[in-house]
Amino acid sequence: MNDNSLFQIYFDCGLDTKEQMYAFLSEAGCSNGTSRQKTDITRQLFEREQAGIPLIAEHVLLPHVESEHVEESRIVFLRPAKPVLWGETSEDIRLIIAILLRKNEEEAVKQKIARFTRSLADHTFVEELVTTANEADFHQKIRTFQEES
């Protein structure tokens, strides 16, 4: 699922801080870009947070950017090995679902992303993504979503 798929899953990843998470996401979105382009994506992620921490459920963040530096639009799941304390919020973050949207992305891809985003309104689905202990099960949940949508 992590090759050409819209969905990228990094389970039990060893990222401990917000800065590491955002740097990782910039790399995921712009692996062939210059360090300046990657920094620009990171800056956008931080800027989005100034408008409010993108917490969508207990322990779950949904950072998102639209950028001309994003090479391919992605929905990136980061399940840190240990919960991450996220700046001003006292909540420990256990799941980051990042949307990296390429500027001027085609309509069909935007529709797919929007369909997935809508699914995040389902508390049970989000709770399952947070609590699933097994990587294969996590992949299966995303695969099931893809098949049903």
Next chain:
Amino acid sequence: MKIVGVAACTVGIAHTYIAQEKLESAAKKAGHEISMETQGTIGTENELTAEQIEEADIVILATDVKLNNRERFDGKRMIEVATDVAVKSPNKLVKKAEEVLAQKQ
């Protein structure tokens, strides 16, 4: 109660659609009719008709950006919040709409 509303966030790909879904679900659970328009990166979806707006008892605007055609709602009872309020506390927002309506009747 008949509710109409609009959800629109900055990038228009994330909170817009979660806010829409959560508000629709919370309103229906509370026994209300609701129609939510989204103004996102895809454009406007489920665009509210003049008739829907006319018949609505209250308007909920869950937005982080300037809305298109906001003047459609002039003269209507209205609640305005950021999208994350609709995402985090949709039931409270519907309750607030009920209270606003009760106060003004």
